[in-house]
Amino acid sequence: MNKETARSLFMDYLYDELEPGQRKELEQFLANHPDLQKELEELGDVRSMLQHLPVQDPAEQLVIVEPDKSGFQDWWNEFINSWIPQSKIVRAGFTMASLLILFVMLGAFTQLNISINDNGFQLAFGEPKEPVQQGYTTEQVEYLLEQVRQENAAMVAEAVQAVQENQDQKLEQTLVNFADYIEQQRRNDLQMISSGLNDMEETYYTRFRQTDQVLGDLIQTVSRN
């Protein structure tokens, strides 16, 4: 046991809630630690001083008066309580059943009609009526269809013509570009050929001069000899 452990047992010791074994162990420890013994005694003094605190008794005895059950409200509450079950689950079921009955009664009173068919979900009060078909006659529909067809044909023709013109323009542009390319290629080739001929002519001239010079030197040498 250390001092902290001893302190943690102080309250149990002071209020006599310590096991006999622990109590003896604490007392032995305190015998060797007078500072802790003093602290415990001081806390005990505080306790004994607190016991002198005066207290006042209540001035009058409280009495809860039994509610008067003769009134209609109480009779009604008792009646309801006797009919409604106390269990929460059963009470929830009871509530749902009541709501369902209320819903059915209201539905019957208002002739509520709910149906689901190919047209979808229908909610009506009273007998549901067949939807009134209001629209065009067969001739009018055919005339409208013919108009639509004509408009579609005109639109398609316009679209085809526009595409054709666009393609022609693109083809013409492509041909022009190709011709320009060929012309440019031809000019380049001619320039290369001309340049080659000039180089060849220059080379032949240089070699001719060299040959001529060598022959001149050879003649001079032969004539000296």
Next chain:
Amino acid sequence: MNTGQNDDMEDAQLVQDFRGGNHQAFNTLVSRWQDRIHHFAYRFFASSDDAAEITQKTFIKAYHKLDTLDDVEKFGSWLYTIANNLCLDELKRVGRKRATSYEALKTAPQTETATSADGQILRNEGLVLLHKALLQLPVDQRVVVIMKEYEGLKFREIAEILDESENTIKSRLYYGLSSLKKTFDSWNINKEVFDYE
């Protein structure tokens, strides 16, 4: 069932009887617990009016909520929980007013008593200071000191009422008593003051 028969019954049985429709059983519980709840509230506030109000509210609340008590064997702890919560609510409601009051108490009182020759006067003033010192404690320590010192509850019961661990309760009590010791020392109050009868 009359009141005389109720007097011999355990609290748990009275609770069951009340739930079964015996209204008088609750009045027996009131008469059995009224003093303790009143004393608890009185020591908490040092005011008879506040104590009476808290006691009344506690039993009214208990009357309406007794059906929600899960373990009828713990009626006493449950009642203390209600009373303690009402005390804390009241403290919160008039916190500003009480804070001012506490500030006044923090000033060390005049200790002419130390030189007074009249032991009875000394003792009476000591008793007043005793309650003032208790009121100066932080609320959580004050509640534990009252419940342990005056209501005689076990640490386990206090822990249950305050929904804290037993070690927390013991720690609060230790610091509460230590704090009271310092206050008494600063006011020159010792246990000899109360020896005059």
